[in-house]
Amino acid sequence: MAKTGKREISLRFLAEPGDVNFGGKVHGGAVMKWIDQAGYTCAAGWSMLYCVTVYVGGIRFISPIHIGNVVEVHAKVIYTGNTSMHIAVDVLAGDPREDAFRKTTHCVIVFVAMDEHGKPAPVPPWQPQNEEDRSLESYARKLMGLRSSLDEEVKRFLQPE
Numbered sequence: 001m002a003k004t005g006k007r008e009i010s011l012r013f014l015a016e017p018g019d020v021n022f023g024g025k026v027h028g029g030a031v032m033k034w035i036d037q038a039g040y041t042c043a044a045g046w047s048m049l050y051c052v053t054v055y056v057g058g059i060r061f062i063s064p065i066h067i068g069n070v071v072e073v074h075a076k077v078i079y080t081g082n083t084s085m086h087i088a089v090d091v092l093a094g095d096p097r098e099d100a101f102r103k104t105t106h107c108v109i110v111f112v113a114m115d116e117h118g119k120p121a122p123v124p125p126w127q128p129q130n131e132e133d134r135s136l137e138s139y140a141r142k143l144m145g146l147r148s149s150l151d152e153e154v155k156r157f158l159q160p161e
C-alpha cells in the first residue's frame, strides 16, 4: 500500500477580471474549475498517484464571489473506498480590505486514483480521527446512497445513441 499523504489542502488567490460573468460576478464555471483543481490536489496528495474526477454532484452556490475578492478553496478527504476518494470542498471569499470570509460554495467530489496503465489503483484508507470526521464520513456515505438512486435515473441518458 502506498504511503499516506496529506489529508487536506487549501488554495488561495484573487478572483481576477477574466473570471467575470455577464452580471459582473465570478462565473460558475470558474468556481467549478477551482473546485476540481483543489479536489485533484487533495486526492493526488493523499494517494500520491495521478487521479481523475469520476463524480461531481450537488454543487451549491450559496453566495456570489466578487472580482477582487480573495478566494480560499479548502479540500479534504472525508471518505475512501478501494480506489476512490470523496473530497469535501468549501469555497470561501472575502474582500481583502476586510477580515471576514463567507462560505460561497460547497460540494463533495469523487476522484479515482490511477495506476501507470490508466486503471483504477488502490488508495491508502482514511480513518476518521474525531467526532467531526465521523460526521463527515457519515455524510459521504449518505450521499453515496442518494447517488445510487440518482445514477439509476441518469443511466438512460448515458447510453450511447
Ligand SMILES: CC(C)(COP(=O)(O)OP(=O)(O)OC[C@H]1O[C@@H](n2cnc3c(N)ncnc32)[C@H](O)[C@@H]1OP(=O)(O)O)[C@@H](O)C(=O)NCCC(=O)NCCS
Pocket: 052, 053, 054, 055, 080, 081, 082, 083, 084, 085, 110, 112, 119, 120, 147, 151
Ligand atoms: C474513473 C474511471 C477510470 C472509473 O472506471 P470504472 O469502470 O467505473 O471503474 P470501477 O468500476 O473500478 O470504479 C472505480 C471507482 O470509481 C467509483 N465510481 C464509479 N462510478 C462512480 C460514480 N458515479 N460516483 C462515485 N463513484 C463512482 C467506484 O465506486 C470505484 O470506487 P471504489 O474502488 O472506491 O469502490 C472511468 O469512469 C473514467 O475514466 N472516467 C473518466 C474520468 C475523467 O476523464 N474525468 C475527468 C474529466 S471530466
